[in-house]
Amino acid sequence: MTLSADQTVEALSAAGEPTRLRILSLLAGEELSVMEMSRILNQSQPRVSRHLKLLTDSGLIERFPDGARVYYRLSHEGWARRLIDTILDLLADDAGEADHRQLDTVREERQAAAASYFERVAPEWDRLRSLYVSESAVEAALHSVVGPGPFERVVDLGTGSGRMLTLVGKKARMSIGLDLSQNMLNIARANVSRAGLDKVELRHGDIFATRLPGESADLVIVHQVLHYLADPAAALAEAARLVAPGGRLVVIDFAPHQFEHLRDDHQHRRLGFSDTEIAGWMVEAGLTPLAPVALPPEDHGAERARLTVTIWSAVRASEAARKTA
Structure with missing residues (x-):
């Protein structure tokens, strides 16, 4: 233009x-x-x-x-x-050096508050997450979206308790889970071991700079992570970078909502994401978005039922498709 x-x-x-x-x-x-x-x-x-x-x-x-x-x-x-x-x-x-130093201070305060929150809630993470949405509904939909596999490599960014790894790990030749919280990683290790998975590597790592090879995973999962981040688009771009030709990125997060208390009580920075916003980021990252799957409220009588979870997915064209395009 x-x-x-x-x-x-x-x-x-x-x-x-x-x-x-x-x-x-x-x-x-x-x-x-x-x-x-x-x-x-x-x-x-x-x-x-x-x-x-x-x-x-x-x-x-x-x-x-x-x-x-x-x-x-x-x-x-x-x-x-x-x-x-x-x-x-x-x-x-x-x-602008002084401004960027002050911006760094703001970032550090955000990160410290988030780290403190995750370390504090790690032992109860799965229970707290289930307060807002039926995990069984999400997990059933996830299996439908990712398909039967098998996968050569699965990467779970912001793995938390390792729940996504225990769900899809048996479909994968090997899996990697990254998280910034050591307490969360310890819990994930216990859960992965309990699930009988021995080809899973759990690493302390940053979703913005994973240090993993580009186009190296045929399934990348970002589950309930983006709403905590100051720059969700950058995190999604890094996740997309890891997707191999023919592979898939799956993002699970909240649709837009109005629960302001989640910012202070649970360190949420963003109150959900629209289909258009996520799809735009996926396209910018070189992926082709697929139809999103919305999981609406089940019970209007509870807070958790007033939040809608959406599963967004996208694929990277295979080498054969690239050559014929």
Whole structure:
């Protein structure tokens, strides 16, 4: 897409202000809420919101509500990203250093709170997760989505208690589970051993940088992980990178909901994801999305029944399909 002269001037005018340049630099790292940017920039929320509106109106950034909060990210439009990249490349290397140090502090606080939560709840993880959705329904649907196998290699990112590995491990020649919580990994090891699986490797690892070879797994699972993350799109891109030709990525998470208390009580950052959002990320990562499977509430009398779980899946074209395309 090309821009008219007026559109070009509007975009440059929107970016051409010190605070708005700082905002673009911050959003180049990850999506952020108004509250987070206000803290990092040390400016009032109304003032930051005015800058964000100008950047949004120009098409340089995107605004998306998530429950009671609003988040912002760089535009997905190619022209906007090229313009932003050019502007940021021209900035001095030390420009925005203080902002990014403050952003690192915000990230560290988030990570510490999440780590503390997961270490605390690890012994009761499966029970807590079942408060929100029927695990038996999810597991039955998962078997239908992934098929009978066999799989050469299964990778479970954010494996938690290892439940996904115990479900599909018998269909796999070998499996790998990654998690940042050592307590969770210990529980996963016990569960995997109890299930009689001996070809499972459990590693301390980061979903954003797995250090696993690209296109090396024919099944990659991301189960109830994305809603904890500051940059779910980046995590999904890393998961997609691991999918081998002919392989499949399966993402299981909540559909959009309004339970704000989950942010404070259970460290949820995002209140679910839409089909369009997940499918868009899958396409950007080079995969072909398949039809999502929604598991709606079973019982309107309980909190857990008011949350819908969706299973999204996508495939990477096989080598034969690539050659004939």
